[in-house]
Amino acid sequence: MPRAPPLRAAARTASPRKKTKTEAAPYHHGDLHDALLKAAETVLERDGLAGLTLRAVAREAGVSHAAPAHHFGDLSGLVSELAAIGYRRFGVAMATAGAGHAPSESGLARGHAYVDFAQAHPAMYQLMFSAERLDMSNPALREAADASFASLVQAIGQARHEVVSEAALTLDQAADIARIWSLVHGFAMLLIDGRLQGILRHLPEGTDAGMLLDAMLRHVRPGTRATT
Amino acid sequence: MPRAPPLRAAARTASPRKKTKTEAAPYHHGDLHDALLKAAETVLERDGLAGLTLRAVAREAGVSHAAPAHHFGDLSGLVSELAAIGYRRFGVAMATAGAGHAPSESGLARGHAYVDFAQAHPAMYQLMFSAERLDMSNPALREAADASFASLVQAIGQARHEVVSEAALTLDQAADIARIWSLVHGFAMLLIDGRLQGILRHLPEGTDAGMLLDAMLRHVRPGTRATT
DNA sequence: GTGAAATCTTTACAGTGTCAAAATTGTGGC
DNA sequence: GCCACAATTTTGACACTGTAAAGATTTCAC
Secondary structure (H helix, E strand, C coil): CCCCCHHHHHHHHHCCCCCCCCCCCCCCCCCHHHHHHHHHHHHHHHHCHHHCCHHHHHHHHCCCCCHHHHHHCCHHHHHHHHHHHHHHHHHHHHHHHHCCCCHHHHHHHHHHHHHHHHHHCHHHHHHHCCCCCCCCCCHHHHHHHHHHHHHHHHHHHHHHCCCCCCCCCCHHHHHHHHHHHHHHHHHHHHHHCCCCHHHHHCCCCCCCHHHHHHHHHCCCCCCCCCCC | CCCCCHHHHHHHHHCCCCCCCCCCCCCCCCCHHHHHHHHHHHHHHHHCHHHCCHHHHHHHHCCCCCHHHHHHCCHHHHHHHHHHHHHHHHHHHHHHHHCCCCHHHHHHHHHHHHHHHHHHCHHHHHHHCCCCCCCCCCHHHHHHHHHHHHHHHHHHHHHHCCCCCCCCCCHHHHHHHHHHHHHHHHHHHHHHCCCCHHHHHCCCCCCCHHHHHHHHHCCCCCCCCCCC
């Protein structure tokens, strides 16, 4: 059966070697694990969340449809690891946005960076918050998501000019965290789902989502208040 | 073929008669359209969004697997009509919450009613914002969702002590709408997805989501400002 | 080398949505 | 009253999905 396997070969040479001091051809595939994750991201960006199936990823990687199961157990295992990658990437985007700005404006910059990420990678962002598909007990995902949340808490603390400990929050601190997170997450979700189209359409000519976000955030500053 | 049809009979007698004074078994079904929508809601509440399939709804209603297609075209047709029902129900919940409160507190009451609805019917709320499944060109859904949005705009206008026209928004008005909507929607989504568990766990004993929402909302009031 | 383990493929099964054809039932015309 | 027609519902089929088991293949350890 001369069933040509060009895809397979292409996928194999695409991934760079990691170790194997002898530089001999790697074992079965090279590292299907990473190749599958890359293929999954390609599928996700091309076909959206609905097109992200085990078999589609296997096709994209040029392997049999059951290959992913061996590396990830099941579909939730694969998408959870992909979401973990998304969280790590999201983390660096937020970190770079936090630096390089005056402290007074860093909160605003972070808010914009948050929504920019969601807008630039809508399918990935949806996946990162798709409780239905993700397996939150997955260690890689758990760790990446927790780190992302911790950096949010840290940023809130910075804006409040105090050290906020995740282990014991006051209601006021928690309200700040929930407020900022709900704001940017809600805005991002509504934006991705097209629910803000009606608003944006009826705004003065040339107003885009970024300007709306800016106007929305400028009246919500955390901390610096004494009592209720 | 004595293939026992108990489900069908059960489903038929389960729904109260409307007419048919003779009490004979109704004609084809009665009205499968409504029966399917009721079955869909049962399935949605019992098995969540993932369990809401055409065939599961057909089974619940006691009809063949292809029956729903005739009434709703396809899956998105069915879930869109179900979501429309959700929006209408959501609308009355918000309306009753808006009334019966002092004007100064009606905004807060509405915010709580919003999140309460999402918390009481998480699967329905998720469906109502599942862009992936819904067909926003569905007339019933479009109308119900638009009405829901219009009432939000109207409530914002009331809080701003001005008449807000959806047809031409100022950036300031739009920012108020987006802020409030993003806040409650984001909070509801994070809450449903379990993302606020970490926060709630580390709050003083006995603090629940409602208190957190209250603290979060009390520092965000729309309108009443002059310039930026 | 050779056996063992890891990797990948093949095969199979139970689901799913959707379509076409067949069967059933209610309705309107005469 | 009766009969053709239209609406409704079922049956059957197809392509797709995830997942499991069994077989084939390759690498690794010794």
